[in-house]
Amino acid sequence: QVRLVQSGAEVKKPGSSVKVSCKASGGTFSTYPISWVRQAPGRGPEWVGRIVPSLGITHYAQMFQGRVALTADTSTSTAYMELISLNSADTAVYYCARVITGNLFSYYMDVWGEGTTVIVS
Amino acid sequence: DIQMTQFPSSLSASVGDKVTITCRSSTDISTFLNWYLHRPGEAPKLLIYGASTLQSGVPIRFRGRGSGTDFTLTINSLQPGDFATYYCQQSYSVPLGTFGGGTKVEIK
Numbered sequence: 710q711v712r713l714v715q716s717g718a719e720v721k722k723p724g725s726s727v728k729v730s731c732k733a734s735g736g737t738f739s740t741y742p743i744s745w746v747r748q749a750p751g752r753g754p755e756w757v758g759r760i761v762p763s764l765g766i767t768h769y770a771q772m773f774q775g776r777v778a779l780t781a782d783t784s785t786s787t788a789y790m791e792l793i794s795l796n797s798a799d800t801a802v803y804y805c806a807r808v809i810t811g812n813l814f815s816y817y818m819d820v821w822g823e824g825t826t827v828i829v830s
Numbered sequence: 831d832i833q834m835t836q837f838p839s840s841l842s843a844s845v846g847d848k849v850t851i852t853c854r855s856s857t858d859i860s861t862f863l864n865w866y867l868h869r870p871g872e873a874p875k876l877l878i879y880g881a882s883t884l885q886s887g888v889p890i891r892f893r894g895r896g897s898g899t900d901f902t903l904t905i906n907s908l909q910p911g912d913f914a915t916y917y918c919q920q921s922y923s924v925p926l927g928t929f930g931g932g933t934k935v936e937i938k
Contacts, residue, residue, distance in 0.1 A: 742925070759925045814883065815921035815922065818874075
């Protein structure tokens with residue numbers, strides 16, 4: 710059973726950057742896309758972006774374009790999300806999730822990391 | 831972008847109750863709709879995908895229905911572990927998948 714383990718909480722200054730890791734264990738990593746989703750206090754989840762680790766193909770939500778970079782190291786089964794130019798609105802819990810795709814249902818996220826709290830202050 | 835609206839935003843119920851949560855999309859998304867449960871401090875959990883298909887291991891008291899723009903998640907006979915926040919998410923626009931604002935199910 711695949712499990713996603715994320716790096717620990719971060720406290721950052723405005724204007725700085727943060728890099729969150731998401732390590733997969735117990736299953737195949739590189740063939741499934743990994744999505745990143747964040748949830749700010751009092752708000753619903755927001756999709757940040759997605760990477761296909763085996764191909765390095767990335768897609769980003771428009772609101773994060775130019776500020777976020779998703780990468781993956783297939784040798785260590787680890788995905789990374791780097792967010793730059795942080796501001797207080799980036800304070801949130803950031804989750805990675807494995808994506809399952811299919812013709813009949815499009816896609817869903819079936820395995821999630823436990824989340825990484827990023828506080829910008 | 832496709833907007834997802836959930837209602838109610840919160841509800842109070844007792845163990846054993848039946849509750850229904852509604853999710854509405856701003857455009858026709860066929861059956862490309864997923865439901866997740868989220869307990870505080872835990873990872874979100876997939877309940878239903880494709881509007882009505884139960885994820886493996888999810889109890890049958892959870893039922894998803896709908897297509898087009900209107901969807902429902904029904905929980906029959908609420909259990910203590912079901913008190914959480916529920917989110918719908920459209921998977922029509924790939925890979926961007928917008929979420930609803932959530933419905934918090936609280937103990938009455």
